[in-house]
Amino acid sequence: MSAPTVTSAQSSRSPSSDRPAGHPLVRSGRIGVLLMNLGTPEATTYWPMRRYLKEFLSDRRVIETPRLIWWPLLNGIILSTRPSRKGRDYDTIWNKELDEGPLKTITRSQAQQLAAVLGETAGERIVVDWSMRYGFPRTKDRIEALLGEGCDRILLVPLYPQYCAATSATACDQAFRALMDMRWQPAVRVAPPYHDDPVYIEAVVSSMKAELAKLAFEPEVILVSFHGIPEEYLQKGDPYYCHCHKTWRLMREAFGWPEERFRMSFQSRFGPDEWLKPYTDETVKEFAASGVKRMAIVAPGFSADCLETLEELNGENRHYFEEGGGTDFAYLPCLNDSPEGMRVIRHVVERELSGWI
Numbered sequence: 001m002s003a004p005t006v007t008s009a010q011s012s013r014s015p016s017s018d019r020p021a022g023h024p025l026v027r028s029g030r031i032g033v034l035l036m037n038l039g040t041p042e043a044t045t046y047w048p049m050r051r052y053l054k055e056f057l058s059d060r061r062v063i064e065t066p067r068l069i070w071w072p073l074l075n076g077i078i079l080s081t082r083p084s085r086k087g088r089d090y091d092t093i094w095n096k097e098l099d100e101g102p103l104k105t106i107t108r109s110q111a112q113q114l115a116a117v118l119g120e121t122a123g124e125r126i127v128v129d130w131s132m133r134y135g136f137p138r139t140k141d142r143i144e145a146l147l148g149e150g151c152d153r154i155l156l157v158p159l160y161p162q163y164c165a166a167t168s169a170t171a172c173d174q175a176f177r178a179l180m181d182m183r184w185q186p187a188v189r190v191a192p193p194y195h196d197d198p199v200y201i202e203a204v205v206s207s208m209k210a211e212l213a214k215l216a217f218e219p220e221v222i223l224v225s226f227h228g229i230p231e232e233y234l235q236k237g238d239p240y241y242c243h244c245h246k247t248w249r250l251m252r253e254a255f256g257w258p259e260e261r262f263r264m265s266f267q268s269r270f271g272p273d274e275w276l277k278p279y280t281d282e283t284v285k286e287f288a289a290s291g292v293k294r295m296a297i298v299a300p301g302f303s304a305d306c307l308e309t310l311e312e313l314n315g316e317n318r319h320y321f322e323e324g325g326g327t328d329f330a331y332l333p334c335l336n337d338s339p340e341g342m343r344v345i346r347h348v349v350e351r352e353l354s355g356w357i
Helices: 048-057 067-091 100-123 139-148 165-180 198-213 232-233 241-253 280-289 307-323 339-352
Strands: 031-038 126-134 151-158 187-192 219-227 262-267 295-299 327-331
Touching: 031 048, 031 100, 031 165, 048 126, 048 151, 048 219, 067 307, 067 327, 100 126, 100 262, 126 139, 126 165, 126 280, 139 151, 139 165, 151 165, 151 339, 165 187, 198 327, 198 339, 219 241, 219 280, 232 327, 241 262, 262 280, 262 307, 262 339, 280 307, 280 327, 307 327
Parallel strands: 031 126, 031 151, 151 187, 219 262, 219 295, 295 327
Antiparallel strands: none
């Protein structure tokens, strides 16, 4: 697997003249910014899907079930049946032109745009790159690439507005594992979650209003859907639910709609355990059953559109609503690499680089 091109101008900077004769060539003095997202399979066929799902579902941050119980289920049942089904789902959203998942396409574009705008003010001093927690490009490879570019300080940017151990923490885990094997570790910062940042809230609401203005109908209700986690994780101290709830509240206040028209839910539950409620699919079905004819749905917890938004929300849940009697359904896109989305990423990065640049 070839490494992605580092998204900043290359430098042939020489080592400092005060180094002794014969000292190995070492590039230093630059700052790296690593955008980190979840990941995507390399193809939609069985074996690439199986490899991706095995890496994802083997992560103890994601599945906390004891290994004695989980391993037989994962390797005996789930990895035998789920790859084919999820592969068909991925195929409906696949970027056929680039032969990759949309999450990879969008994250690459976010990194390229960020590099361009930072380059206008910092020149070649900042190098921007991107990685995936599962699949490629791997976090370890990209950190090593940043070191090779002379970055002795690196800002890690998990692209998750709301902190969760199963997303933000596991992304950072991969970076920390890479650092453990390095003789010369760079100084590292981690960008914090930005679930209540005014720039983020304003960007999400502004994007929503722009998308709603394009519709031929006015929704009776807007559903704000976040990815779910098991209820047990909340009880163990994960702040994710509180972050989601605050994001939703701030969005609703900025949007100016009453709570009964601006609802919140959680999607993508997996397995028999209780997850955060209310569930998105059940909420959508309830809307239709109660006589709601027009609705919109948005997923502000995702920085880029992916399977959970394009196939699950705009596909499965659209079907539930229309099958139940709804007539007009709109999925409002994530911020992605739009001007609003890039404004948020740039704001977070420049804030966290304070003191370094």
